[in-house]
Amino acid sequence: MKLETRKDELIKTAAILFKEKGYSAVTMRDIATAMGIKAASLYNHISSKQEILNEIIISLAEEFTKGLELIVNSDKSNLDKLSQIITLHVTITTNNTSGMASLNNDWMHLEDQLEYYLELRNNYEKTFLNIINQGVKSSEIKKVNPEIIMFSMLSTLRSLYLWIPNKEDSSENDIANQLSTILIQGINK
Amino acid sequence: MKLETRKDELIKTAAILFKEKGYSAVTMRDIATAMGIKAASLYNHISSKQEILNEIIISLAEEFTKGLELIVNSDKSNLDKLSQIITLHVTITTNNTSGMASLNNDWMHLEDQLEYYLELRNNYEKTFLNIINQGVKSSEIKKVNPEIIMFSMLSTLRSLYLWIPNKEDSSENDIANQLSTILIQGINK
DNA sequence: AAAGCAAACTAACATATGTTAGTTTGTTAT
DNA sequence: ATAACAAACTAACATATGTTAGTTTGCTTT
Numbered sequence: 085m086k087l088e089t090r091k092d093e094l095i096k097t098a099a100i101l102f103k104e105k106g107y108s109a110v111t112m113r114d115i116a117t118a119m120g121i122k123a124a125s126l127y128n129h130i131s132s133k134q135e136i137l138n139e140i141i142i143s144l145a146e147e148f149t150k151g152l153e154l155i156v157n158s159d160k161s162n163l164d165k166l167s168q169i170i171t172l173h174v175t176i177t178t179n180n181t182s183g184m185a186s187l188n189n190d191w192m193h194l195e196d197q198l199e200y201y202l203e204l205r206n207n208y209e210k211t212f213l214n215i216i217n218q219g220v221k222s223s224e225i226k227k228v229n230p231e232i233i234m235f236s237m238l239s240t241l242r243s244l245y246l247w248i249p250n251k252e253d254s255s256e257n258d259i260a261n262q263l264s265t266i267l268i269q270g271i272n273k
Numbered sequence: 274m275k276l277e278t279r280k281d282e283l284i285k286t287a288a289i290l291f292k293e294k295g296y297s298a299v300t301m302r303d304i305a306t307a308m309g310i311k312a313a314s315l316y317n318h319i320s321s322k323q324e325i326l327n328e329i330i331i332s333l334a335e336e337f338t339k340g341l342e343l344i345v346n347s348d349k350s351n352l353d354k355l356s357q358i359i360t361l362h363v364t365i366t367t368n369n370t371s372g373m374a375s376l377n378n379d380w381m382h383l384e385d386q387l388e389y390y391l392e393l394r395n396n397y398e399k400t401f402l403n404i405i406n407q408g409v410k411s412s413e414i415k416k417v418n419p420e421i422i423m424f425s426m427l428s429t430l431r432s433l434y435l436w437i438p439n440k441e442d443s444s445e446n447d448i449a450n451q452l453s454t455i456l457i458q459g460i461n462k
Numbered sequence: 463a464a465a466g467c468a469a470a471c472t473a474a475c476a477t478a479t480g481t482t483a484g485t486t487t488g489t490t491a492t
Numbered sequence: 493a494t495a496a497c498a499a500a501c502t503a504a505c506a507t508a509t510g511t512t513a514g515t516t517t518g519c520t521t522t
Contacts, residue, residue, distance in 0.1 A: 090469075105381060108297035112510060124511080125470050133510065163461065189378055192294060226462045232451050233460055235436050236429045243428035262421050270459025271422055272352065273415045279499075301480060313481080314500050322480065 091129040094119065096182070098136045103185035103245075107137055107193050138197050140186045145204045147176055156211055162219030166237070167264045169212065173241040174260040177248055184245035209234065237267055280318040283308065285371070287325045292374035292434075296326055296382050327386050329375045334393045336365055345400055351408030355426070356453045358401065362430040363449045366437055373434035398423065426456055 097118050101110045112133055116123040130136055151172040155165050177184050194201050213234050219225035225233070240263070251259065286307050290299045301322055305312040319325055340361040344354050366373050383390050402423050408414035414422070429452070440448060 106295055106297055106378070108295055109382065111508075113508090121469085122471065123509090124472080124513095127511070128469055189295070193298065223462055225460050226454070226458075228451055228454055228460065232448075233455060235432070236452065236455050239429040239432035239436075240425045243424070243432070247424050247428075259421075262417055263425065265415070265417055266422060266425050266459075268459055268461050269415075270455075270457055270461070271414050271417065272457050272459070273412055300478075302478090310499085311501065312479090313483095313502080316481070317499055 089129075094126060094129050095136055095139050099140050099180075099182035099186060102137075102140070102190060103182040107186065107190040134195055137186065137190060137193060140183045141191055141194060141201060142197055144176065144180065144183050144187045145201055148172070148208060149204050151176070152208055152211055156215065161224060162215050162222060163224050163268060165215050166219070166268060167260075169215075170237075170241065170263050170267065171260045173244055174248070174256055174263070177244040178256050181245045181249050184242075188242050188245065209238075212238070240267060278318075283315060283318050284325055284328050288329050288369075288371035288375060291326075291329070291379060292371040296375060296379040323384055326375065326379060326382060329372045330380055330383060330390060331386055333365065333369065333372050333376045334390055337361070337397060338393050340365070341397055341400055345404065350413060351404050351411060352413050352457060354404050355408070355457060356449075358404075359426075359430065359452050359456065360449045362433055363437070363445055363452070366433040367445050370434045370438050373431075377431050377434065398427075401427070429456060 094115070098110070098115050101114055101118060104110075112123040112126055115136075116126055119126075152169065155168045155172065158165070158168075160168065191201055191205075192198070213230060216225060216230040216233050220227060220230060248259070283304070287299070287304050290303055290307060293299075301312040301315055304325075305315055308315075341358065344357045344361065347354070347357075349357070380390055380394075381387070402419060405414060405419040405422050409416060409419060437448070
């Protein structure tokens with residue numbers, strides 16, 4: 085684990101601001117002020133505002149892709165795989181709440197990397213949907229429209245960044261378990 | 274039902290653009306171009322960019338508040354009330370998909386009306402949570418952390434604006450019913 | 463001591479952006 | 493015909509914004 089570079093600090097600071105007001109509403113001067121330096125000095129570490137967004141979003145998207153790869157290639161049941169996906173989201177979100185805000189809300193401001201991002205996202209959703217479809221086929225999962233199931237699960241998982249910061253008392257495992265119960269077993273007693 | 278004024282058209286156009294890129298990234302010139310006029314002409318109908326956002330968000334927030342009021346004062350079971358909340362979200366979102374994007378993503382750019390908006394939202398969540406708590410007390414609902422239940426349901430309902438536009442084949446009722454099944458009964462067979 | 467380097471600075475730029483002022487145009491009501 | 497009005501226009505402005513150029517500062521290594 086390398087030491088945190090100045091560039092890393094910059095990106096972290098930017099991500100916090102992006103979470104609060106969105107990429108477009110945050111100026112280079114805002115980021116600089118938050119770091120206690122002048123806007124021009126930022127360019128010693130990054131080449132453009134765009135690059136900051138790229139770094140935040142792409143690294144997260146790749147983390148999700150790699151995580152899902154491991155899950156889908158395991159020999160667990162389909163419901164267990166869904167539980168593991170829930171854990172994946174909880175873990176990544178816990179470690180980078182601010183970045184997740186950009187991933188969810190500012191991906192459309194990617195430029196050069198937009199196409200690549202969309203490819204990663206489409207593949208992720210395709211793989212996710214596949215697990216659900218197989219679960220329906222093997223009668224693990226109810227016969228409800230699989231796309232609605234995925235949409236519902238993903239909506240909750242993608243919103244975790246809003247909610248996890250308020251739950252510092254609960255452990256990662258605790259949150260993942262409770263979510264699995266709700267999302268898979270439902271709330272009806 | 275009054276005829277649609279030019280101001281209404283303006284707000285509708287703006288909402289569509291706000292959904293695509295977010296409030297901050299959309300310029301008055303963007304909105305004007307989309308309407309086939311010049312930016313300065315917009316000011317014949319509104320007094321500022323801010324006002325557009327206010328109108329979009331506050332009217333929706335009030336619609337939710339009124340809708341929930343009716344539901345909470347009915348004599349249905351708590352699970353039925355939750356189903357009705359799902360229907361409320363599906364209905365409002367179907368009628369104003371673009372506006373829902375601003376409500377979800379650009380509320381922090383409200384200025385004068387921010388405080389009022391937050392008051393409406395807090396009350397909404399308090400009332401929602403109350404229904405869940407009573408459902409747990411009356412043993413209709415599993416003993417899982419009620420806040421996680423609300424968070425999970427609200428995340429899905431708040432994301433509907435992203436997904437409903439792709440489902441023009443399904444009826445409102447159909448979507449609401451399937452969502453009720455998933456969110457309340459779970460997906461486990 | 464000298465050289466190298468990371469990281470800050472000042473000053474300036476071209477462009478983008480929200481908004482105002484005053485004017486023109488075309489339709490509707492008197 | 494005339495007055496009134498909604499809704500568009502042109503021109504301009506002050507300010508905000510991303511970025512570049514060139515310079516200074518203070519470690520660290522030789």
